[in-house]
Amino acid sequence: MQLDRTDFELLTLLRKNARMPNKALAEAAGIAASTALERVRRLRQLGAIQGFHAEVAPAAVGIGLQAMVSIRLARHSRRGFDSFREHLLGLREVLALYHVAGSDDFLVHVGVRDSNHLRDFALGAFTERKEVAHIETRLIFEFRRNTELAILREDDLRSKR
Structure with missing residues (x-):
């Protein structure tokens, strides 16, 4: 699965808030709303996004x-x-x-x-x-989900250094 920096930015933002409106998502990622919509659709089709879930108390x-x-x-x-x-x-x-x-x-x-x-x-x-x-x-005694996205692919780690 080939993902670029924009894909990783979208995944990071959605990991923190999967209900983020597309317009806000696009703005935070620095891309057009239509691009964000298409990128998220592509990430779902590729299986990079496996679902959206509510954290229930x-x-x-x-x-x-x-x-x-x-x-x-x-x-x-x-x-x-x-x-x-x-x-x-x-x-x-x-x-x-x-x-x-x-x-x-x-x-x-x-x-x-x-x-x-x-x-x-x-x-x-x-x-x-x-x-x-x-x-x-x-x-x-306590459960907390880490909302930070772990990006551990070798080629992606090298490009972030």
């Missing part, structure tokens, strides 16, 4: 406790992995999931009402599943 939807659950699978097969991943994605308490390397296979960010809900959820959603060998739960 957990308390507004009844989430009083968040946790990160490490899950180790009993066996590693494509079918078992795919089945368990789909199971996770179907659970309303799962806010995000990460397939990771190391001693665990998944890190699962969950949102629940309280500690009783967390216990019942972990027992039903994880420990009763035959694919699961081990879980470990860590409470999350």
Whole structure:
């Protein structure tokens, strides 16, 4: 995917505020509004922009406790992995999931009402599943999303020096 400085500027601005009106976006990027509109459309078509999301206050939807659950699978097969991943994605308490390397296979960010809900959820959603060998739960005291855009492609890093 070939992106230039203008594309990176648009991505940076949208990462900080995805609801920024096109006119303001264009002005901040130093380009015409029609150019901004076409660039953003192209970035979506290329897959550089994968979606726009609202950051919802957990308390507004009844989430009083968040946790990160490490899950180790009993066996590693494509079918078992795919089945368990789909199971996770179907659970309303799962806010995000990460397939990771190391001693665990998944890190699962969950949102629940309280500690009783967390216990019942972990027992039903994880420990009763035959694919699961081990879980470990860590409470999350604070979550903040970094709105800065990490641009780490080598050719882009060299051009910024």
